[in-house]
Amino acid sequence: MSSHHESSSAHPSLAARLEKEGEVSVADCYQCGKCTAGCPAAEEMDVAPSQVLRLLQTETPKHEDRALKSLSIWMCIGCETCVTRCPQEVDLPRAMDFLRQEALARNVANQDADDVVAFHKAFLNSVERAGRLFELGMVGEYKLRTGHFFKDMGIAPTMFFKGKLGLFPHGGANKREVADIFARARAVKKESKV
Amino acid sequence: MAEQFEPKITAFVCNWCTYAGADLTGTSRIKYQSNVRVIRLPCTGRIDFMMVLTAFSRGSDGVIISGCHPNDCHYTSGNYHARRRWMVFRDLLDFVGIDLRRVTFSWVSAAEGAKWAELVNEATNNVRALGPYKEIQQLAAAGID
Amino acid sequence: MTDVRVGYYPGCSLQGSSRDFAESLHAVAKALSIDLVEIPEWNCCGASSGHMLDHLLSVALPVNVLLKAKKAGLPQVMAPCAACYNRLATASHEIATSPATKAQVESVLQTSIDKLPRVLNVIELLAQVSERIAPKVTKKFEQTVACYYGCLLVRPAKVTGFDRTEDPVEMDKLVAAVGGKTIDWNFKTECCGASFSISRSSVVGRLGARIMQDAVKRQAEAIVVACPMCHSNLDLRRGEINQQLEHKTDIPVLFITQVIGLALGLPKKKLGLGRHFVPVKFPPRPLAPPAVQ
Amino acid sequence: MSRIGVFICHCGENIAGTVDVAAVTKAALDMPGVVHAVDYKYMCSDPGQTMLKDAIVEKKLDGVVVAACSPRMHEPTFRRTAEEGGINPYQCEMANIREHCSWVHEKGAATTAKAIDLVRFQVEKVKRDHPLVPIRVPITKKALVLGGGIAGIQAALDIANAGSPVLLVEKSPSIGGHMSQLSETFPTLDCSQCILTPRMVEVARHPLITLYTYSELEKLDGFIGNFKATIRKKARKIDEKLCNGCGVCQQKCPVKKIPDEFNEGLSNRAAIYVPFPQAVPNKPVIDLANCTYYKTGKCKACEKLCPTKAIRFDQEDQIEVHDVGAVVLATGFKTMPVNNFSEYGYGKYKDVIDGMKFERLASASGPTGGAMKRPSDGKTPQHVVFIACAGSRDRLKGVPYCSKICCMYTAKHAMLYQHKVHGGQATVFYMDVRAAGKNYDEFVRRAVEEDGVKYVRGRVSRVYEDDGQLVVKGVDTLLGAEPVEIRADMVVLATAVQAQNDAEELAQTLHVAYDPYKFFAEAHPKLRPVETNTAGIFLAGACQAPRDIPETVAQASGAAVKVAGLFSQPELTREPIIAVVDRQPPPVFSHCVGCFLCKAACPYQAIEEEQIKNRNGDVLKVVARVNPGLCQGCGTCVSTCRTKAIDLQGFSNEQVFAELMSI
């Protein structure tokens, strides 16, 4: 029997956690679809943004899984169009952030989004190492992670010759300090989980 | 068997909600303990601090204050005033040394006959467990009122 | 003219792929007596990757920047990149509205946080000194352009509190101040794909195409932007965009600082105009109105 | 010296079966002040009441206590009996030994002891009862109706037809309100003006109705039955008695390009104008902001050409003060302005219109004669998109409530459009269809099933213009939230119904409560829907909440009946359970120290400041005074007063404390 709108109390539902950790009230969404109607990325998504919230509203593992495994959460650009217009002021981009992080934590991120995940990881790694983004380094790591090696060969040389692509990481940031911030953020998150 | 202590409870209730609710308890023949004595007032807004003190000094072991639910007050905002004053009340009662466990605040509407019976029973049992309110009566005898 | 002193947060792309923005910004700031004080030892704000993958970092990194600015005695901080601006403003907003996040960030940064410096975008900063611009114009910028604000400059309204959310006008006013004309169009704030530039350039192509199409249809001779990501998506990615368009377009994409710089008569080289992918050139203008046919 | 009689009722077995009534009687006789006590089988029966009357006379009683059922049941009965026996009715009290005693406790000594206590409380109380007289207040049998929309018109006619004079005050130059602008009305599609105009004329002709158009209420003093209304008649700059409504002035006025309010800006009017042809009264008004003469000192064309010489450039506003006994508030609503919709273009696209504009486009008396022509270029729109809940149910826009009428009028609009434009297509974006009225859902279904209107469930995110067409970006949530893009020729927003801009100010002038959205608040949401919390002020129509015409009219008639009921009494009598502030001989005058804590606490604004003056008119002291017309007897003031200068009749400090002392 599928138990719609039911969740075991041992594991709080994603909606409940979002309410608590993300300060987004999933129940406030009344499924008007205005977010989806204005979303620039809806075309790339397998589940419409409003439907992602609907899946969470059921508070059933089956539907929560579908949300976590969706491509949509990786296709959201974070442009904030939806929350700007939502009549119920539901912070959908924040919910998307939460779902992405949860999908990674559970290791269920959609494989079609590997490249997107790789990009964000490469970006943050670059920042963690240097305190600031080293674009060429980041692109390099991204390409290693995804194998999309030749994709941007077309523009890279132009960028280089126009002085837009530095060959060396920028100095200036306090690398130590930033690395510490990353480390402590991990610790604080771990703490709040227990 | 030693005789059980029977507390005296004085209830201040408003005419429109709780008094009517207690009437409904009667018409529904719901039984409750007979320790309570009701003082009927137009509104909980009419209750003042001295009334509660007097009730104790005259031998009450417990007091119930009950009126309309917020928003349902017959007099629009009377019970808001009452509620706001209750906060002050509590502090004052505390200040003069009244044991706050002996004062029960509640809302009982005209439709809540059963709730009135529960309220009285609960307050009576609580106060019975606390025993007679000797301290205040001694103070009263010494003349605080 | 007294100098306007403001904390400056270049952000990573102004050091890298958007050097043209940085160059023109500095040139214009100098001309308008704005003293851009770079925040010492600033770090990356985490950009979209930060908030997408790690909420706590996405607040902690920008707040660290703002705390450094505060320590340097800077009451306001200008972030020229719209994405950085949005991260800084959002982090500030979260600290003000979510005590739980604030507490977590405090323990990550190991300091207590009170009032943070005000966060400005480049348009807001220029608007503050707008009356200085017109008197210094040496060569009117006579083009008709489409001001493209993108998404992160104006949204969400409760965080940025900047301009009219759905139909901003502040950049249009700046262009008008140097003699330019701006078109009324529909894609002022429509998203261009932002950080998908590398991982999903097809998305950027599709979204960029719609934007370019409307601007060209309404006779814009250039797009003016105030964000390095908007710039690279519309300039660097012109190839992908043109693949989606029936009528290919070669109108250039300028930073607002470049437009102002041109009008102030600053040398092109100092404005980084040579670094664009789509060359900055405008069709010659007839001296007299064309004869009626 | 009290002589109290106590009467204990058996209520058959109801009381006597549980309580030892004989013991109660015996105990009562021992209470100080009690000179007589008896028990009887049924006190409320005729013999029981006769017994009470006789005892009062024979035993020379000056107070009685009836120990029986709840006072909420029989207090009026026994008070009347006591009065017949020759004492003041307010010197009769009841001890509730049935509902509060015999019915809720077991038979036994404790229950009897409680009954005795309850009797003792009332004996102590009755000894301190003062004779009271019901309060009598005269009533001015004339009503003030504020607002001349359908609500005000209906209320005024009903009150006048019941025989009382009415002052009808309307802010704008004509009565009629929103209904006069409507084309056809749901759910019957009858022409609005056809049903409204006769009523407007009836108002004008009714001998008992005095019409004040272009007028406003400045001030309202007093209380139920005795209000004083100050009315400002704004200067029309026309002598209404002379003007015959020929219309020459508005034809000849050189200023012609003022957007016409009645047609929602779809046409123009002159600087001197009658708002619409069927206006009541059919007299023009000069719009000072646009008249050339008032701007430059030159013109006066209207004055020269008026055949009756009715123009009065020197006319001033007039202030009139009237006594009225009741007020009906019927000031209606406004709709959310379209420039609140940033995502739909801030009102800058001419073909994005609101429902009211659509009414004018669809109206046979409108600027297009009822032909569907869009505002931008007069072309017939081939595809029209209607957006329901525009601004309603939208926290972001500050209107979380449902506007209630728009589902219905949107269905009407779509239907009218399909009737007028053959081959055209109407699409409605909606969230829910709320059509809960008689024949309402059938009406909406007809739009879909017979007229081919397409309903799409979902909100529209954005409207923009492209190649002279409007692009509507919506979504179909019934297709799994699939984005829908429609190229439309016209978009109609069913904008939210909101309270009038001046509603809060007006509520404060009248001392009536209002909700967070500035709609006037009813006294009870279910049982007193047409009354306000201020006695004598009633509500009708959309000033209370969004309403359609049938509901508005029903409520207006309800308010009128309340007024007529009030006016049918010779005077107001009320229970004298009210507060009074004590008065003492000079030089004390009163124990009141003028702190006015009571005034702040009173929920009915019943407490006033009174200046006590000497013969020279010097103010000696300022003290509180309770207005008996406004006081409802809650007693909140009494518990607030620190000097015990204010007391509540019937529940005085003395009485309550006497009860408590006898615990």
Ligand SMILES: Cc1cc2nc3c(=O)[nH]c(=O)nc-3n(C[C@H](O)[C@H](O)[C@H](O)COP(=O)(O)OP(=O)(O)OC[C@H]3O[C@@H](n4cnc5c(N)ncnc54)[C@H](O)[C@@H]3O)c2cc1C
């Ligand atoms: C687009 C649209 C279509 C509609 N279609 C229908 C329909 O088909 N069927 C239907 O049943 N209902 C319809 N309605 C609803 C209908 O208009 C209202 O139910 C009705 O007008 C309410 O009447 P009212 O008298 O309460 O308010 P109003 O019509 O607003 O009248 C209030 C009057 O009070 C005056 N006034 C305001 N303030 C003051 C003041 N301070 N002093 C003096 N006078 C004042 C105003 O000038 C106005 O004349 C529609 C509404 C809209 C917006």
Ligand SMILES: Cc1cc2nc3c(=O)[nH]c(=O)nc-3n(C[C@H](O)[C@H](O)[C@H](O)COP(=O)(O)OP(=O)(O)OC[C@H]3O[C@@H](n4cnc5c(N)ncnc54)[C@H](O)[C@@H]3O)c2cc1C
């Ligand atoms: C399940 C349910 C829940 C509801 N909940 C709410 C709610 O929460 N809030 C709300 O506002 N409304 C609620 N309602 C609606 C509410 O019950 C009605 O609005 C209300 O009862 C209507 O009152 P009435 O007097 O018109 O009719 P009724 O209550 O039906 O009274 C009609 C009376 O007339 C008598 N009668 C019938 N025929 C004759 C005859 N020929 N001669 C003499 N007497 C006759 C009947 O015996 C009856 O006493 C609810 C309704 C239902 C069904």
Ligand code: SF4
């Ligand atoms: S716009 Fe808001 S309420 Fe509507 S579906 Fe999206 S999140 Fe839900």
Ligand code: SF4
């Ligand atoms: S933030 Fe994400 S979901 Fe919202 S509109 Fe932008 S892309 Fe769509």
Ligand code: SF4
């Ligand atoms: S011309 Fe004179 S009489 Fe005729 S409508 Fe005008 S004011 Fe009245």
Ligand code: SF4
């Ligand atoms: S005086 Fe004013 S109202 Fe009269 S005709 Fe001239 S402009 Fe019109």
Ligand code: SF4
């Ligand atoms: S009546 Fe219908 S259209 Fe109007 S607010 Fe309510 S649900 Fe929306």
Ligand code: SF4
């Ligand atoms: S029939 Fe009842 S449940 Fe169904 S829509 Fe109407 S009011 Fe709602």
Ligand code: SF4
């Ligand atoms: S609270 Fe008492 S003393 Fe103060 S103004 Fe009122 S009546 Fe007078």
Ligand code: SF4
């Ligand atoms: S008894 Fe109540 S209504 Fe009367 S004056 Fe006092 S507070 Fe006001």
